[in-house]
Amino acid sequence: MTAPENTRDQAAADGQGPHGSEPLQPTPSHTVGPFYGYALPFPGGGDVAPANAADTVTVHGYVRDGSGAPVPDALIELWQADADGGLAGAPGSMRRDPVDGGHLGRNGVDFTGFARVPTDADGHWTARTVKPGARPGHPPYISVCVFARGLLHHLFTRVYFPEDTRAHTDDPLLASLDAERRETLLATAEGATGSYRFDIRLQGEKETVFLDFHR
Amino acid sequence: MPLTQRDIDREVAELREAYEASRAAGAPAVHHPARDYAPYRSSALRHPHRPLVPVEPDPETVELHGPVFGPTDVTDIDHDLTRQHTGEPLGERITVSGRLLDRAGRPVRGQLIELWQANASGRYAHLRDQHPAPLDPNFTGVGRTLTGDDGSYSFTTVKPGAYPWRNHENAWRPAHIHFSLFGTAFTQRLVTQMYFPGDPLFAHDPILQSVTDERARQALVAAYDHELSRSEWSLGYRWDIVLDGPSATWIEEGRP
Numbered sequence: 313m314t315a316p317e318n319t320r321d322q323a324a325a326d327g328q329g330p331h332g333s334e335p336l337q338p339t340p341s342h343t344v345g346p347f348y349g350y351a352l353p354f355p356g357g358g359d360v361a362p363a364n365a366a367d368t369v370t371v372h373g374y375v376r377d378g379s380g381a382p383v384p385d386a387l388i389e390l391w392q393a394d395a396d397g398g399l400a401g402a403p404g405s406m407r408r409d410p411v412d413g414g415h416l417g418r419n420g421v422d423f424t425g426f427a428r429v430p431t432d433a434d435g436h437w438t439a440r441t442v443k444p445g446a447r448p449g450h451p452p453y454i455s456v457c458v459f460a461r462g463l464l465h466h467l468f469t470r471v472y473f474p475e476d477t478r479a480h481t482d483d484p485l486l487a488s489l490d491a492e493r494r495e496t497l498l499a500t501a502e503g504a505t506g507s508y509r510f511d512i513r514l515q516g517e518k519e520t521v522f523l524d525f526h527r
Numbered sequence: 528m529p530l531t532q533r534d535i536d537r538e539v540a541e542l543r544e545a546y547e548a549s550r551a552a553g554a555p556a557v558h559h560p561a562r563d564y565a566p567y568r569s570s571a572l573r574h575p576h577r578p579l580v581p582v583e584p585d586p587e588t589v590e591l592h593g594p595v596f597g598p599t600d601v602t603d604i605d606h607d608l609t610r611q612h613t614g615e616p617l618g619e620r621i622t623v624s625g626r627l628l629d630r631a632g633r634p635v636r637g638q639l640i641e642l643w644q645a646n647a648s649g650r651y652a653h654l655r656d657q658h659p660a661p662l663d664p665n666f667t668g669v670g671r672t673l674t675g676d677d678g679s680y681s682f683t684t685v686k687p688g689a690y691p692w693r694n695h696e697n698a699w700r701p702a703h704i705h706f707s708l709f710g711t712a713f714t715q716r717l718v719t720q721m722y723f724p725g726d727p728l729f730a731h732d733p734i735l736q737s738v739t740d741e742r743a744r745q746a747l748v749a750a751y752d753h754e755l756s757r758s759e760w761s762l763g764y765r766w767d768i769v770l771d772g773p774s775a776t777w778i779e780e781g782r783p
């Protein structure tokens with residue numbers, strides 16, 4: 313066993329951090345690769361809205377690479393507040409059947425706040441959810457984590473909603489961006505009520521704004 | 528001209544030397560791979576050109592919280608990949624155990640760990656994997672578990688085989704297991720791969736070598752632990768995982 317491992321074990325045995333010393337080095341990220349498809353996606357992964365939810369919204373879009381080609385092997389995860397802005401979440405996103413080990417789908421009542429959707433052959437993904445409530449100092453937004461073959465370290469971005477124009481002026485992130493870049497974080501309202509388009513461009517023209525929380 | 532292993536090895540060495548020179552000049556350690564890593568050819572069109580935009584998290588930031596999972600999300604045998612079919616899979620039976628921690632060394636409790644892997648012959652149970660190695664009707668290669676109160680986890684499986692891929696001519700991935708991990712905050716989300724000690728393919732693999740920091744690379748390699756081997760049953764490997772990223776606790780208590 314190497315020295316770093318020992319340090320890590322000692323810190324954990326104490327049940328607390330190594331006070332006064334360096335934080336543990338994080339385990340490095342790697343690409344999700346091409347073959348996650350039989351392991352990570354689950355039935356109903358994009359159906360976050362409980363069955364009885366009054367106002368469901370559909371958020372969907374394409375993932376494209378630096379040449380504009382669709383990315384058919386990306387995995388999109390969403391995490392968001394409930395309609396009242398609560399972030400407690402709930403277990404049961406990938407509820408299982410203890411009889412045959414299959415998937416039961418969500419229980420139709422609890423709001424887990426979590427979606428996981430692989431892109432299809434067109435590079436397209438869809439989630440059916442409820443619009444998140446605002447948090448103090450923040451307009452409503454859905455947090456997005458993007459994984460893909462070829463992407464060595466996942467990327468975070470956010471879906472903001474176009475109708476919250478006034479609240480957007482107070483949002484520290486949106487306020488820090490010029491108009492062209494800010495636009496990449498705003499979903500587009502579509503004809504159908506409650507339908508929003510949000511494309512993710514990994515590179516190049518209209519490249520999506522990706523976020524760093526590690527400062 | 529087809530791209531050879533020698534071409535890739537040279538690019539890997541150049542990038543590693545550049546990193547080591549930056550360290551010698553006082554630059555901080557870089558733990559994660561650069562998204563723009565030319566030796567891994569698929570990264571070319573799939574990394575942003577623009578720098579990431581820093582977000583100063585406050586306690587109301589959605590990403591400082593994260594999804595939760597519970598006993599309904601796993602079945603009792605999900606952590607044992609050798610028991611998911613009527614027969615036993617072929618291969619070397621192993622256990623992989625360790626702990627899930629944050630950077631302050633605190634255990635991450637009750638969170639979901641998912642893993643997936645090739646079978647002992649190096650083939651995934653995925654339609655698009657056409658490597659001409661046999662599928663195993665008794666092995667799917669998918670596992671899940673929830674971490675214990677001390678952040679511990681344990682999986683029983685078989686050791687995956689190395690497999691070829693098309694990054695360059697005669698490219699082979701070292702044996703590895705893919706892991707997906709959740710912390711208490713969405714910022715701590717991690718997908719990575721665990722390797723087995725002493726694999727001769729390490730030096731030739733642009734994915735492992737994308738982690739240019741030697742110590743960080745070592746953190747992806749499990750340790751063989753004889754204490755974890757079970758007599759006449761399985762070989763034991765130990766691998767602890769440390770999640771990066773701020774969490775609500777991190778904001779409340781200050782940086783670790």
Ligand SMILES: [Fe+2]
Nearest residue numbers: 345700703705
């Ligand atoms: Fe793999």
